Amino acid sequence: MNLIVNGEERAVASPPLTALLHVLRDELGVTGPKAGCQQGGCGTCTVLVDGEPRRSCLLPLAAVDGAQITTVEGLGDLDDLSTVQAAFHARYAAQCGFCTSGMMLAAHALIEHNGGVGAELSREQVQAALGGHVCRCTGYVKIVDAVIAASRGDVEPSVGIAPIPGEPQVETPGAPA
Amino acid sequence: MTTLSSAVDLLVPTSVAEAVEAFGDGAGVTVLGGGTILTPEISQGRLAPGRTLLLTRAGMAGVSGDGTLTIGAMTPVAALADGTPEPLASAARNVGDPEIRAQATLGGNLCAPAGGLEAPRGDLAAPLVALAARVRSAGAGGERTEAVEDFLAAPEGRLVLAVEVDPPRAGAWVAQRRRHTHAYTLLGVAAAETADGVRIAAAHAGARAARLVSVEAALAGGAAPAEAAAAALDDVEPHDDALASAWYRARILPVLVARAIDQLRGA
Amino acid sequence: MKAVGARLPRYDGLNHVTGKSVYVDDVRVPNMLWAKALRSPHHSARIVSVDTSRAEAMPGVHAVVTHQDVPHNVYGHLEALGVPADEPLLAEHEVRYKGQPIAAVAAESEDAALAAVETIDVVYEEREPFLDIRKALDPGQPQVTPEGNVFRYYGDQVPRQIRKGDVDRAFDEADVIVQGVYRPAAMEQAPMETQVALVVPESTGRLVVYTVTQAMYFSLGVLAAHLKLPMNAFKLVGGTVGGGFGGKVDTAADTISALLAIKSKRPVKWRWTREEEMLCSSTRAAWHMEIADAVTNDGWLLGRRTMTLHDAGGYTRFSSYGATKHTFHLTGAYTIPNLAFNSYVVWTNRVPSTAMRGFGVTSVSFAVEMHMNRIAQTLGMDPWELRLKNANRVGDTAPTRVVYSDPSTVTTLLEAASTAGVELAGDYRTMTSARREGALLPEHLVAQQGDTGRSNGGSR
Numbered sequence: 001m002n003l004i005v006n007g008e009e010r011a012v013a014s015p016p017l018t019a020l021l022h023v024l025r026d027e028l029g030v031t032g033p034k035a036g037c038q039q040g041g042c043g044t045c046t047v048l049v050d051g052e053p054r055r056s057c058l059l060p061l062a063a064v065d066g067a068q069i070t071t072v073e074g075l076g077d078l079d080d081l082s083t084v085q086a087a088f089h090a091r092y093a094a095q096c097g098f099c100t101s102g103m104m105l106a107a108h109a110l111i112e113h114n115g116g117v118g119a120e121l122s123r124e125q126v127q128a129a130l131g132g133h134v135c136r137c138t139g140y141v142k143i144v145d146a147v148i149a150a151s152r153g154d155v156e157p158s159v160g161i162a163p164i165p166g167e168p169q170v171e172t173p174g175a176p177a
Numbered sequence: 178m179t180t181l182s183s184a185v186d187l188l189v190p191t192s193v194a195e196a197v198e199a200f201g202d203g204a205g206v207t208v209l210g211g212g213t214i215l216t217p218e219i220s221q222g223r224l225a226p227g228r229t230l231l232l233t234r235a236g237m238a239g240v241s242g243d244g245t246l247t248i249g250a251m252t253p254v255a256a257l258a259d260g261t262p263e264p265l266a267s268a269a270r271n272v273g274d275p276e277i278r279a280q281a282t283l284g285g286n287l288c289a290p291a292g293g294l295e296a297p298r299g300d301l302a303a304p305l306v307a308l309a310a311r312v313r314s315a316g317a318g319g320e321r322t323e324a325v326e327d328f329l330a331a332p333e334g335r336l337v338l339a340v341e342v343d344p345p346r347a348g349a350w351v352a353q354r355r356r357h358t359h360a361y362t363l364l365g366v367a368a369a370e371t372a373d374g375v376r377i378a379a380a381h382a383g384a385r386a387a388r389l390v391s392v393e394a395a396l397a398g399g400a401a402p403a404e405a406a407a408a409a410l411d412d413v414e415p416h417d418d419a420l421a422s423a424w425y426r427a428r429i430l431p432v433l434v435a436r437a438i439d440q441l442r443g444a
Numbered sequence: 445m446k447a448v449g450a451r452l453p454r455y456d457g458l459n460h461v462t463g464k465s466v467y468v469d470d471v472r473v474p475n476m477l478w479a480k481a482l483r484s485p486h487h488s489a490r491i492v493s494v495d496t497s498r499a500e501a502m503p504g505v506h507a508v509v510t511h512q513d514v515p516h517n518v519y520g521h522l523e524a525l526g527v528p529a530d531e532p533l534l535a536e537h538e539v540r541y542k543g544q545p546i547a548a549v550a551a552e553s554e555d556a557a558l559a560a561v562e563t564i565d566v567v568y569e570e571r572e573p574f575l576d577i578r579k580a581l582d583p584g585q586p587q588v589t590p591e592g593n594v595f596r597y598y599g600d601q602v603p604r605q606i607r608k609g610d611v612d613r614a615f616d617e618a619d620v621i622v623q624g625v626y627r628p629a630a631m632e633q634a635p636m637e638t639q640v641a642l643v644v645p646e647s648t649g650r651l652v653v654y655t656v657t658q659a660m661y662f663s664l665g666v667l668a669a670h671l672k673l674p675m676n677a678f679k680l681v682g683g684t685v686g687g688g689f690g691g692k693v694d695t696a697a698d699t700i701s702a703l704l705a706i707k708s709k710r711p712v713k714w715r716w717t718r719e720e721e722m723l724c725s726s727t728r729a730a731w732h733m734e735i736a737d738a739v740t741n742d743g744w745l746l747g748r749r750t751m752t753l754h755d756a757g758g759y760t761r762f763s764s765y766g767a768t769k770h771t772f773h774l775t776g777a778y779t780i781p782n783l784a785f786n787s788y789v790v791w792t793n794r795v796p797s798t799a800m801r802g803f804g805v806t807s808v809s810f811a812v813e814m815h816m817n818r819i820a821q822t823l824g825m826d827p828w829e830l831r832l833k834n835a836n837r838v839g840d841t842a843p844t845r846v847v848y849s850d851p852s853t854v855t856t857l858l859e860a861a862s863t864a865g866v867e868l869a870g871d872y873r874t875m876t877s878a879r880r881e882g883a884l885l886p887e888h889l890v891a892q893q894g895d896t897g898r899s900n901g902g903s904r
Contacts, residue, residue: 097460
């Protein structure tokens with residue numbers, strides 16, 4: 001069987017009923033999607049399958065043979081963050097980071113399905129789409145803020161912290177790599 | 178690394194006819210629809226399928242028809258949330274979350290293992306009972322179409338192909354669950370005004386979806402909703418599970434039934 | 445001090461959003477084996493025999509460990525503080541909670557490890573479990589430990605106590621006694637990442653432990669103690685944790701994986717399933733708290749009696765410490781001069797409890813605040829005014845006689861009221877934390893006042 005993972009065609013040897021999550025993590029070494037519960041209940045395993053957010057722990061390999069799989073590694077990189085990634089970083093939407101990959105992929109798909117960056121999403125829309133993603137650290141508010149900001153395109157395109165209007169600008173140490 | 182026995186004999190039919198033939202009489206066959214229910218069982222080593230029928234390419238998805246709807250067994254639950262009649266639409270809307278709804282299927286939900294301490298899945302059965310839906314299935318003895326209650330009473334050895342639904346005059350779904358996206362329905366009531374009168378069914382009051390014939394009879398006899406609802410406990414025996422006790426289910430069932438009737442009449 | 449007040453990026457923020465943060469389960473090394481544990485299906489049982497021979501003979505199995513493989517099996521987290529060691533790393537004579545590990549297997553795959561675990565034969569003699577902390581002091585209950593069901597501080601003190609002032613007199617002089625019972629339930633920390641451990645033996649004999657611990661040096665000590673190795677026999681790699689909240693201070697997964705790594709001479713990874721995390725990992729304790737307050741009609745708290753039962757589960761771990769913290773805080777943010785607190789740490793046949801955010805004190809916050817509302821309701825008094833009157837002020841003393849030099853209760857209450865849009869009556873609106881005097885210093889609060897200069901250097 002084969003998968004197109006973040007644009008790259010990969011042949012896979014895992015047995016056909018192996019969950020996509022394990023194919024990605026164990027066979028292909030793509031560790032962005034996480035094994036939070038392995039029951040579809042938490043969202044840490046979410047990846048995009050042909051652009052659609054899906055629980056990779058619930059998908060047997062055979063069901064996605066030949067599909068385009070996008071993981072967090074395919075969203076953007078350190079020197080070229082996607083809007084969603086920049087927004088999550090700038091707005092402290094990640095604490096321990098374990099839910100972050102799944103949240104961002106679901107958010108990315110939501111924004112794309114609503115016309116892409118520039119379409120402003122409502123809190124209700126974000127909560128409905130990401131409702132199945134659990135975070136135990138942040139309390140969700142900053143995550144929703146980040147998704148809405150990303151949907152507006154309201155982030156610095158480069159690495160760093162988005163200035164919050166009204167707050168004093170203090171020179172900050174350079175962001176460590 | 179979770180490795181699976183390569184004794185998995187995987188069949189991926191590309192048409193309904195191929196699927197029916199591959200299924201045969203169902204003996205020793207594991208059917209995979211969306212995979213949302215079985216994949217965790219397989220991953221965690223609780224289920225080791227041998228002959229496995231994966232239906233993702235069998236062309237069994239889709240809602241068609243003018244008037245009577247024919248819903249393919251592989252239709253994603255998400256598609257039912259928008260474009261099928263109540264109470265099916267509302268029940269579908271509450272299954273899992275958007276990602277799970279997009280992958281889960283009508284057939285999988287209908288054939289979900291029933292009752293016990295396991296997660297109470299299979300919300301869609303009660304709405305289908307209320308709608309007097311019919312299940313078309315294949316298996317030993319060939320294809321047949323039967324009332325959904327009859328199918329649910331003996332689902333072993335049957336491959337669900339499609340479900341037929343006549344649009345009702347009105348439909349209502351009332352469910353008790355916690356306020357969380359992934360909360361399972363601990364008790365649900367589906368009601369529909371069909372051509373043959375009002376039909377009411379309970380989800381998760383006991384092992385399988387049950388038609389509340391005593392409530393229907395009371396309503397037909399002119400009883401007020403609350404009075405008719407009280408008869409619900411004549412038709413079902415609520416059970417204990419991890420989500421709620423039998424006592425609690427018994428207490429709130431008449432309340433949910435009364436609300437469903439009110440909703441139906443108000444609709 | 446450029447950083448104070450500045451908005452700084454999270455040092456790990458970029459790694460988190462690019463998927464580059466390396467959690468323990470993301471670490472893969474060659475020749476890795478996978479671990480699974482045999483866990484007790486019973487709440488309480490004597491172990492008659494354990495036979496691992498079939499598991500050891502299974503293809504793909506490289507090591508099976510039981511208590512016999514543990515150099516120092518029974519250890520206590522607070523041994524260094526004088527709390528007796530009581531918990532085996534792997535069960536030996538008995539099991540005290542459902543899910544307690546008895547043996548562990550390292551095999552070529554998780555499936556092979558699971559299959560091997562299933563072949564381990566254990567003969568149990570089931571015993572009636574003790575599960576209701578309310579029966580802690582009742583005679584004739586099943587005994588969880590050889591010492592009974594209630595922990596003794598300092599060897600002979602049951603319970604943890606605080607005595608201050610004259611609580612009998614306070615109750616005699618009270619206008620009203622207000623009582624309440626509060627029972628916050630146990631809570632699972634449920635971090636998004638479950639317990640995972642990876643131990644890689646090096647050729648020098650050193651063990652590299654990839655750990656999810658919240659407390660590296662603590663876990664290092666536990667590893668060294670159980671394995672009877674010097675601390676420099678380990679290299680702990682950690683700090684990237686998918687949530688802990690107190691649930692990853694007990695990382696027995698590290699130690700058991702290390703045992704398997706030593707025995708198999710291969711790297712061993714053990715990752716807990718979500719079910720294991722929910723059922724077998726330590727939780728915040730359940731509490732049963734009874735509070736009785738001696739109160740005047742105009743809302744002064746003269747005295748408080750409490751009786752707390754803390755559900756420690758099958759083994760002590762940090763419970764004695766948690767209950768101590770709990771007891772010290774039982775006046776909450778308020779000044780009460782006459783106190784009699786009794787807190788019992790009760791062993792039950794449950795999963796041992798542990799820390800979770802505000803260890804021991806969240807139960808107090810909940811109970812005390814609910815109780816203040818109850819008092820306000822009983823007296824027909826405004827709940828804000830009740831709190832502001834009794835709020836800790838400079839010079840007031842804690843249950844332990846520590847003098848408050850900078851309490852924040854009044855400031856916090858006023859800010860909360862303002863945020864909630866609550867209009868406070870004149871005098872209340874302008875209250876401060878300044879040392880009590882005048883109407884805010886009734887007779888019964890004089891004796892408890894202290895001198896901030898001595899203990900805390902600097903009064904306001």
